[in-house]
Amino acid sequence: xxxxxxxxxxxxxxxxxxxxxxxxxxxxxxxxxxxxxxxxxxxxxxxxxxxxxxxxxxxxxxxxxxxxxxxxxxxxxxxxxxxxxxxxxxxxxxxxxxxxxxxxxxxxxxxxxxxxxxxxxxxxxxxxxxxxxxxxxxxxxxxxxxxxxxxxxxxxxx
Numbered sequence: 491x492x493x494x495x496x497x498x499x500x501x502x503x504x505x506x507x508x509x510x511x512x513x514x515x516x517x518x519x520x521x522x523x524x525x526x527x528x529x530x531x532x533x534x535x536x537x538x539x540x541x542x543x544x545x546x547x548x549x550x551x552x553x554x555x556x557x558x559x560x561x562x563x564x565x566x567x568x569x570x571x572x573x574x575x576x577x578x579x580x581x582x583x584x585x586x587x588x589x590x591x592x593x594x595x596x597x598x599x600x601x602x603x604x605x606x607x608x609x610x611x612x613x614x615x616x617x618x619x620x621x622x623x624x625x626x627x628x629x630x631x632x633x634x635x636x637x638x639x640x641x642x643x644x645x646x647x648x
Contacts, residue, residue, distance in 0.1 A: 525588040533630055533645035540645050547571050560634045562604045570599040589625045607633040615639030
């Protein structure tokens with residue numbers, strides 16, 4: 491009888507410990523370094539621009555029709571909000587991170603959020619580099635799929 495009670499208590503302890511939420515330990519990835527200042531200014535590409543005012547949340551996009559179609563965001567000049575995200579970190583999913591370690595950029599326009607993958611596509615469009623230092627103070631490379639190949643639309647600070 492004591493064995494059964496001990497087994498039941500052990501199983502309950504294991505289940506209860508496994509059910510509590512676990513906080514990601516690596517956010518930010520470089521905890522002993524200061525986060526970079528938010529983007530500020532105009533970032534230009536062949537497909538349009540993104541303008542940041544430095545508050546870390548406001549954005550004005552001005553995408554041409556082709557980029558708008560590829561991203562699901564509106565064409566023309568539109569104001570919205572943005573946040574850089576980690577990418578999928580099980581069990582939590584994407585969480586807000588500093589831009590120098592971001593894998594995604596979420597842009598919200600009129601209540602509709604669109605998540606853009608960040609990265610630099612290979613020349614053949616079959617693979618891409620993403621993660622630490624892909625997004626910099628002067629570059630935001632957006633990774634898109636065009637004709638079943640990955641391509642990079644690189645927004646460079648003017």
